[in-house]
Amino acid sequence: MNTEQRDDWEYYRQEVLHEPEIWSGKGWEFFKTEINSVLIVDMPAEKNDSGYPTPYFYWLPIADVITYEVDASTGLMKWIIFRQEGERIAVIDDERYRVFEGKNNNIGTLIIENAHDLxxxxxRFFWNESINLADPDIKISPLTKELEALDWYLFFHISKRHLDLYGSYPIYSGYEQNCDFVDDQSGDYCDGGFLKDKQGHYKLDMAGLLMRCPKCGDKHIAGAGSFVEIPIPDGENQPDLRNPVQILTVDRNSLDYNVS
Structure with a gap:
């Protein structure tokens, strides 16, 4: 390689292929989400006026790969068949590039055939390290070993979000309301603040939630929080001198534990 060829290659590598920046940009995105992708080196169908070849490379998602064969000793691909846009199928081996018409993964008429002397x-696979010996073509992501810890973190993160929804508000309790609501037309009636039909089944709304009584169902609390109904004492054998409405405050130690 003479000086002119070297300078041309360095210019092409940096300005056209965008090396090495492409590895920290697009390459990093595929590294995070497409660890099993395949790197393909291709050539334009038409030659340029410079007289030098203009190869380029791209990442091929594994979902677009139909089949392939890998040399077990080197890890390099012997050939690969994959889908392209426009219902086309590409076949690349150690001799040539070929593109066929394709539909439903069936190879049809040959469209393009270009030989190479590589x-x-x-x-080749973008990443070399396999997840285990039994599955050499499944690559291990740097995050694979951390998935269990990430699942644990996700559980606590969602639990913390759930705690934020109800832990900031008190729990109210009060006696069950003796509601006598009855819909004369449908036969629906109130049972503990929720509607039942005339067969005694609870009624559900479009979201699958229990339908509240229009008379007493929304009168438990005026603001945010939860309301728990307590059965009314029955006769003299169950005296209850508690306040008709009580407030149960949140356990501060539990809140502190979830944020510390």
């Missing part, structure tokens, strides 16, 4: 298939 001596190997210009395709």
């Amino acid at each position: 001596g190997y298939c210009p395709a």
